[in-house]
Amino acid sequence: MISFTPATPPGSETELLHRAAQLAGKTLAQLAQTIDSDIPSQQRHAKGWIGTAVESYLGASAASKPEPDFPQLGIELKTLPVNRHGRPKESTYVCIVPLTGLTNLTWEHSNVRKKLARVLWVPIEADPGIPLATRRFGNAFLWSPDVAQEMDLRTDWEEIMEMIHMGDLSAINSRFGKVMQIRPKGMNARALTRTETETGESGLTLPRGFYLRASFTHEILERRKA
DNA sequence: TACTGATCATTC
DNA sequence: GAATGATCAGTA
Numbered sequence: 001m002i003s004f005t006p007a008t009p010p011g012s013e014t015e016l017l018h019r020a021a022q023l024a025g026k027t028l029a030q031l032a033q034t035i036d037s038d039i040p041s042q043q044r045h046a047k048g049w050i051g052t053a054v055e056s057y058l059g060a061s062a063a064s065k066p067e068p069d070f071p072q073l074g075i076e077l078k079t080l081p082v083n084r085h086g087r088p089k090e091s092t093y094v095c096i097v098p099l100t101g102l103t104n105l106t107w108e109h110s111n112v113r114k115k116l117a118r119v120l121w122v123p124i125e126a127d128p129g130i131p132l133a134t135r136r137f138g139n140a141f142l143w144s145p146d147v148a149q150e151m152d153l154r155t156d157w158e159e160i161m162e163m164i165h166m167g168d169l170s171a172i173n174s175r176f177g178k179v180m181q182i183r184p185k186g187m188n189a190r191a192l193t194r195t196e197t198e199t200g201e202s203g204l205t206l207p208r209g210f211y212l213r214a215s216f217t218h219e220i221l222e223r224r225k226a
Numbered sequence: 227t228a229c230t231g232a233t234c235a236t237t238c
Numbered sequence: 239g240a241a242t243g244a245t246c247a248g249t250a
Contacts, residue, residue: 043244043245043246044233044234044245044246045234045235046234046235046244046245047233047234047235047243047244047245047246048234048235048236048242048243048244048245049235049243049244050243050244051242051243051244052235052236052242052243052244055242055243064236064237064238064240064241064242064243065238065241065242066240066241066242069242079243079244081244081245089245090244090245090246091229091230092244093242093243093244095241095242096240096241096242126245173230173231174229174230174231175229175230181230183230183231183232184230184231184232184233185241186232186233186239186240187232187233187234187235187239188232188233188234189231189232189233191239192239193239193240206231206232207239207240207241213229214228214229
């Protein structure tokens with residue numbers, strides 16, 4: 001796998017941005033060579049490879065912890081697959097949806113807010129016709145939600161979390177939420193996790209994750225250019 | 227063709 | 239199983 005030992009984690013936003021800027025225009029093959037990794041032959045069986053490779057290159061703490069990728073800087077790293085028109089091809093996973101211990105859980109203390117407070121977006125070409133090895137990175141940039149964006153995120157989060165707390169999880173599908181939705185997030189449709197409602201009733205259900213809609217990340221990209 | 231629901235790999 | 243990194247693939 002990835003045996004490249006990255007330099008020390010970036011000590012500042014400026015340093016992180018400087019490192020990320022080096023990716024612009026580079027191909028996945030060049031990145032793979034730099035970190036001494038191999039391009040997966042089938043992305044179907046290596047869905048997270050690009051994200052992990054960029055983490056390694058930038059010196060992110062490689063761990064599956066519910067924390068930002070750069071804890072000292074409070075910055076989350078997200079690669080963003082875009083098509084030839086520069087439009088995000090996929091939604092963006094944020095974090096797992098909490099289904100237990102929901103009493104007194106507020107937006108201010110939510111993992112969604114913590115993760116999205118500051119994000120380093122790294123666009124990368126993702127047209128099916130382009131082989132993984134020759135796909136190029138775009139210009140990385142830092143983002144924090146503006147007032148309107150945070151309000152949209154908060155509204156979606158609160159609506160969804162209230163329904164879950166009330167025990168209406170089964171009524172929520174991915175059509176809920178203006179800018180952020182919840183969808184299954186597990187190995188398959190047989191994966192189960194515990195739920196607990198306001199009244200203490202518990203049960204088992206599919207694990208879910210929060211995802212940013214592609215329309216929302218598209219807006220983020222567009223606003224950067226303005 | 228966009229979107230929703232399903233799925234894949236890895237670490238702990 | 240739970241969290242990370244995400245994309246796949248059927249269908250509306």
